[in-house]
Amino acid sequence: MRLLLVGFGTVGQGLAELLLKKEKMLRDQHGLQVQVVGIADMLKGSLYNATGIDLPAALETAKSGGKLSELPHKYKGDALSMIKTAEADMMVEATYTDIKTAEPATSHIRAAFEKGMHVTTTNKGPLALHYHELAKLADSKDVRFLFEGTVMSGSPVLNLIRETLAGSTISEVKGILNGTTNYILTRMEEGLSYENALTKAQELGYAEAIPDADVLGWDALAKVTILASTVFGANARPDDFPCKGITEITSDAIDAAKSRGKRYKLIGRVWRDGNEVKASVAPEEIDLTHPLAGVMGATNALTFSTDTLGDVTIVGPGAGRTETGYSALVDIIHAGGKR
């Protein structure tokens, strides 16, 4: 399996570390020999070599803040030209999400499919805006389009639905899809004001300097849209659904909920209403006896309501270097490994 890594930030590096650490396991348990033939990163520079690049050296260089272009096998074009000319079996698209344009990730994915590569991506843009077009293109080229890392990082959500809930009808999916806001709500319940909890989240690297994408619910909305399109088959875009963040939740409201045996959570929700697929993001008072109520800090969780098992809930990480890198690894195993 010859791999192109497009985007060599946290996720790309997390995957590279796992590929090195898990080399023997991939070969012994899945009959999979993975060779990284190219890395393309807008800031760090690019490498390409048809018989494999020096992955430990690339990782070392990136971690120490150096440029890949200082290493042998420097590549001079951009990511798109590398995808169009490379000989590879699978592309890992791990550039940053631009939820307004979904670019350049969507162009990368289209080009990879056109070249007959499987794709795994952790980028929410292409899934939230162009899922059906891309899935159709992948089908027509007989390659796999996998994206476990777009929802709850490497926690097995999309693969769980596909592989282990096979044969079930899912009527609703709801949960905590944004770790930053869940962390802020957790700290507010402990007594911090919204402002102080946000500052803590920023200090810990959970929240950005401009925290809008998290606190206004947009990140959760992108994930909800991905679930609506991929699990429920809707032809949906983020704008189709109501979205409300946590900025209007006060400490008083949290205390009042607590006194009623409830806890505020920012809940993303997708459900069937007759033939329609509906979705929303909004703070909800969750009963303390519900499994979602106990999910504290930056952890994520989703509850699936099914016709076969009733409710099944999965609780796991929603972000992280190794955790999101692993989502790409498990997709690589699904695309190319012996099972």
Next chain:
Amino acid sequence: MRLLLVGFGTVGQGLAELLLKKEKMLRDQHGLQVQVVGIADMLKGSLYNATGIDLPAALETAKSGGKLSELPHKYKGDALSMIKTAEADMMVEATYTDIKTAEPATSHIRAAFEKGMHVTTTNKGPLALHYHELAKLADSKDVRFLFEGTVMSGSPVLNLIRETLAGSTISEVKGILNGTTNYILTRMEEGLSYENALTKAQELGYAEAIPDADVLGWDALAKVTILASTVFGANARPDDFPCKGITEITSDAIDAAKSRGKRYKLIGRVWRDGNEVKASVAPEEIDLTHPLAGVMGATNALTFSTDTLGDVTIVGPGAGRTETGYSALVDIIHAGGKR
């Protein structure tokens, strides 16, 4: 896919209902046409017909307390002779668990493998006592040996590990594996005495008249042994591990734990200690912030500690007609369906 159903109690009937309800989905989504050619039940009687029995009629008869032997295609031998002579592709072993002898289930499974059938079972006996022998036999005959229903009924536990945690190293699995005891502990926290909570559980059908297998921890121990053998590769038997039930937990102890921010749960646990696999069943005080603490009533849950994702927890049903029937359905899809 020609199916033999051995054991036609709650689980077998739950599966039969799902097979009828999901016929179109199995064909359209998994390219799977399932035909039940035989049913063998020690109490209800047996049916066999190489071109398929009348499943709706068998289900109707069993539900109304009638005998299968009143229907066409009556079969006169026992289950073992049916397995040895039937033309079938897969056997569903759903007889009652005898944890001391693992019979007659183990003999059924051996015979099915010898005939080249895949097997799915919900019976904990053969897994807890003879897993490695049976897995080796299945391998040598190139058939699948699946048993999703033995732990947390149809909740995707074993398939989750195999399919969606591929490439991860699991250092510990711990959780709530017995719904009856979790229900009793939940009611005790609400103020009932142990005796009254047990009576409630018996009234609801959660606990047997002789509740030892649940309240002394033996049921959880069987599941822990299955996890030790199948997930951790141990060559283990239930007797190898310490086991303590909930009979010595008092209401006072529960209150005292609560005042420390803790909650008693009967925890089954398997972990690696160097090259050794250790396991135990015992009541433990769980911190209220842990996902397992929020699992109330008859629900089950397991937390996997992994090198790739940290902790991942799955919460779902641990019993039930449809829920356990579904475990067999998902195994049938894995054995024979297009994925």
